[in-house]
Amino acid sequence: MISAILLGAGESKRMGFDKLSLPWGKKTVLERCIQTLLRSRVREVVIVRGLRSRGVRNTFHGEKIKIVTNPHPAGGMSSSIRRGLQAVGPESDGILIALGDQPFLKTRTINALIRIFDREKERIIVPAFQGRTGHPVIFHKAYKKELMNLKGDVGGKSIIEKHRGDVRVVKVRSIGVVRDVDTWQDYEKDRKKVAVKRKRVKKGFR
Secondary structure: OEEEEEEEOOOOOOOOOOHHHOEEOOEEHHHHHHHHHHOOOOOEEEEEEEOOOOOOOOOOOOOOEEEEEEOOHHHOHHHHHHHHHHHOOOOOOEEEEEEOOOOOOOHHHHHHHHHHHHHOOOOEEEEEEOOEEOOOEEEEHHHHHHHHOOOOOOOOHHHHHHOHHHEEEEEOOOHHHOOOOOOHHHHHHHHHHHHHHHHHHHOOOO
16 A cells, blocks of 8 residues: 655745645646545545645545645755655555646556556656656655655655665656646746646547
8 A cells, every 4th residue: 555745845945935826727736736646546645734835725535635734844855754754654555755746747657656566576666757757756665764864855866876776767658757847937838738738628629
């Protein structure tokens, strides 16, 4: 079983304001990421928010979701990972770490990574699109202690580099694993593309 930690407590320094609360269709950027994870095969979704996060307007119900707060988001990504790990159920075999600013991530991509984690002997699963590695990354529970000991604004890159023999890089077809919303220009460009695609679908074009 896999527990997902969705990191949504970042300070959005490059954007200048809370980018996860920006509209993405009828949802926010963060809500879109939550929805994608909830539709996947993960056992639970732990959402880590900051004290002033506004990215979750809707109420998500059910045993599959937990919302926790990182009171010290200035401590960087590692502080959110630690906070999320504290809420993860002990019965999970793997921990999937996802980013709250990747609205293009697809549920089928997540499920493909989970299938490989369940089937293969590698304990760290990393997706790659056209040679670029991205997120989400699945870590076996054996790395929980190392994840808890991370410091600063870093994810699990140091753990991946330290345990190269346990890593499986999985090629995926979706750009969603490497595409995030970092700047206002990124957001405006991507939102327009999504809006055009939705209009075409409504009109019956594929």
